[in-house]
Amino acid sequence: MKPSVLVTRKWPTSVEKKLAELFDVTLNSVDEPLSQAQMRNALFDHDAILTTVTDKLDASVFDGIKPSEVKTRIIGNYGVGFSHIDLASAKRLGIVVTNTPDVLSECTADIAVMLMLMAARRAGEGERELRNGEWTGWRPTHMIGHKVSQKTFGIVGFGRIGKAAAQRARGFDMDIKVYNRSRIAQAVLDEYGATQLDSLDDLFSQSDFVSLHCPGGAENTHLVNQRLLGLMKSSGFLINTARGEVVDDEALISVLKNNQIAGAGLDVFNNEPLINKAYLALDNVVLLPHLGSATETTRDSMGYRVIDNISAFFRELPPPDLVSLTK
Numbered sequence: 001m002k003p004s005v006l007v008t009r010k011w012p013t014s015v016e017k018k019l020a021e022l023f024d025v026t027l028n029s030v031d032e033p034l035s036q037a038q039m040r041n042a043l044f045d046h047d048a049i050l051t052t053v054t055d056k057l058d059a060s061v062f063d064g065i066k067p068s069e070v071k072t073r074i075i076g077n078y079g080v081g082f083s084h085i086d087l088a089s090a091k092r093l094g095i096v097v098t099n100t101p102d103v104l105s106e107c108t109a110d111i112a113v114m115l116m117l118m119a120a121r122r123a124g125e126g127e128r129e130l131r132n133g134e135w136t137g138w139r140p141t142h143m144i145g146h147k148v149s150q151k152t153f154g155i156v157g158f159g160r161i162g163k164a165a166a167q168r169a170r171g172f173d174m175d176i177k178v179y180n181r182s183r184i185a186q187a188v189l190d191e192y193g194a195t196q197l198d199s200l201d202d203l204f205s206q207s208d209f210v211s212l213h214c215p216g217g218a219e220n221t222h223l224v225n226q227r228l229l230g231l232m233k234s235s236g237f238l239i240n241t242a243r244g245e246v247v248d249d250e251a252l253i254s255v256l257k258n259n260q261i262a263g264a265g266l267d268v269f270n271n272e273p274l275i276n277k278a279y280l281a282l283d284n285v286v287l288l289p290h291l292g293s294a295t296e297t298t299r300d301s302m303g304y305r306v307i308d309n310i311s312a313f314f315r316e317l318p319p320p321d322l323v324s325l326t327k
């Protein structure tokens with residue numbers, strides 16, 4: 001019998017086809033997020049659940065369920081970030097969790113660089129002006145932004161996406177500084193022309209652009225707070241393509257409002273898609289609806305990567321992208 005697999009959102013058609021060939025698959029053609037109650041029920045009905053960032057699998061979803069009651073043995077997350085899944089509960093119930101690293105690093109780094117350029121060169125503001133019919137023509141003092149080339153690019157989290165961002169920043173001849181919890185080998189830093197700093201304080205105070213590439217989750221919630229933002233240059237920009245929770249919205253909104261920093265570029269938010277409305281009134285922030293991995297190539301690759309993970313698992317082989325062990 002084929003394992004039964006629940007796909008919580010609509011996936012690229014070619015991947016859904018492949019899933020249907022390999023598994024007894026339940027697709028979500030209406031593409032609305034499942035409720036937490038539906039998610040909980042799915043644990044009793046399916047061998048595998050294929051989740052995305054819009055599925056909130058916090059501890060309450062798993063609460064009071066005994067390991068002997070669950071049918072689900074693997075959660076194959078479509079995405080590299082998994083802070084929406086309570087790993088401790090999954091572990092308690094013997095459920096393996098996998099993710100999809102590598103395949104989205106380049107596209108996510110592209111979005112970080114795009115946000116940096118858009119924020120620094122006032123692309124959102126410029127387009128709004130033009131579309132609103134408010135452009136009065138070229139003039140030497142019109143919509144002056146900040147130069148990007150040769151500036152300092154500060155990276156928080158030097159994993160795959162952070163490295164891809166560094167690689168791109170080098171194209172702009174930027175001075176690349178890195179903050180990472182563990183020490184990065186000198187040879188790796190050299191490969192990216194990067195210097196590792198010992199503290200976030202140093203990174204925030206020295207950088208012209210701070211780009212976040214660390215995981216979300218409890219450990220990094222509000223890592224970027226009023227104090228750190230207060231250390232930034234008044235000409236500095238914050239870029240977030242990581243997770244909304246890494247930034248304290250109230251603090252960021254206050255420094256943007258008071259022009260204590262020059263601007264920000266955000267692709268991810270607390271409580272997506274119900275973002276803090278105060279952002280909408282600010283011209284010095286560029287806002288994107290979580291587009292990091294949104295290219296055809298990458299979204300297909302993410303789907304095939306999930307297939308690789310669950311296929312290995314059901315063949316009793318180690319899934320390539322295990323993020324939590326059951327023991």
Ligand code: 8YV
Binds near residue numbers: 078079104242294
């Ligand atoms: C994904 C992302 O598309 O992979 C991630 O962690 O942030 C996105 O690019 C999304 O999370 C899908 O689950």
